[in-house]
Amino acid sequence: KNEVEQSPQNLTAQEGEFITINCSYSVGISALHWLQQHPGGGIVSLFMLSSGKKKHGRLIATINIQEKHSSLHITASHPRDSAVYICAPYNNNDMRFGAGTRLTVKP
Amino acid sequence: KAGVTQTPRYLIKTRGQQVTLSCSPISGHRSVSWYQQTPGQGLQFLFEYFSETQRNKGNFPGRFSGRQFSNSRSEMNVSTLELGDSALYLCASSLGAQGAGNTIYFGEGSWLTVV
Numbered sequence: 001k002n003e004v005e006q007s008p009q010n011l012t013a014q015e016g017e018f019i020t021i022n023c024s025y026s027v028g029i030s031a032l033h034w035l036q037q038h039p040g041g042g043i044v045s046l047f048m049l050s051s052g053k054k055k056h057g058r059l060i061a062t063i064n065i066q067e068k069h070s071s072l073h074i075t076a077s078h079p080r081d082s083a084v085y086i087c088a089p090y091n092n093n094d095m096r097f098g099a100g101t102r103l104t105v106k107p
Numbered sequence: 108k109a110g111v112t113q114t115p116r117y118l119i120k121t122r123g124q125q126v127t128l129s130c131s132p133i134s135g136h137r138s139v140s141w142y143q144q145t146p147g148q149g150l151q152f153l154f155e156y157f158s159e160t161q162r163n164k165g166n167f168p169g170r171f172s173g174r175q176f177s178n179s180r181s182e183m184n185v186s187t188l189e190l191g192d193s194a195l196y197l198c199a200s201s202l203g204a205q206g207a208g209n210t211i212y213f214g215e216g217s218w219l220t221v222v
Binding site for chain 1: 140144149150151152155162163165195197199204205208209210211212213215216218
């Protein structure tokens with residue numbers, strides 16, 4: 001079993017739809033990052049959270065440490081949100097990565 | 108202020124050769140970490156340096172090594188290149204240690220092709 005499971009692997013949405021990407025991990029962590037990777041390779045860190053919920057514009061990230069689960073939500077999705085989203089739990093100086101969710105938002 | 112800068116952006120090497128990649132972190136950042144990304148394995152952590160000391164190393168063979176200089180710039184080296192080393196190598200910097208409540212900032216990466 002992979003230590004970090006993301007779902008779905010691929011997601012296609014219409015512009016304006018509400019998007020949810022899920023991440024489950026099997027070990028205890030001290031923090032979890034949500035990353036966004038656009039075609040061409042560049043990665044941007046969207047959130048780093050260790051508890052509760054964070055919001056930045058149309059993006060919301062939540063984490064439940066006890067259930068070892070985090071979600072990334074995008075409200076009112078837009079074609080420019082099309083990218084790969086990767087969750088990365090961190091513990092004991094070690095960062096692991098999910099396989100990523102490829103999101104395509106159609107106009 | 109300038110972001111994380113990686114050089115070179117693209118390179119092609121032959122099996123058996125060695126390669127050195129460079130990373131200049133954001134000014135003031137003391138932590139530099141390196142990652143490998145391949146289509147098959149996804150993103151994997153290579154190592155992290157903080158104040159010139161290696162804090163942690165991922166599960167990679169000894170052919171992969173790195174170092175950090177007093178100005179926080181970092182290099183990673185891969186010796187005796189194999190075809191499977193073809194990948195995007197990403198560097199990231201943060202103010203403090205990776206993951207310890209610090210946001211990480213990624214460079215654009217170095218695309219290595221081994222032929």
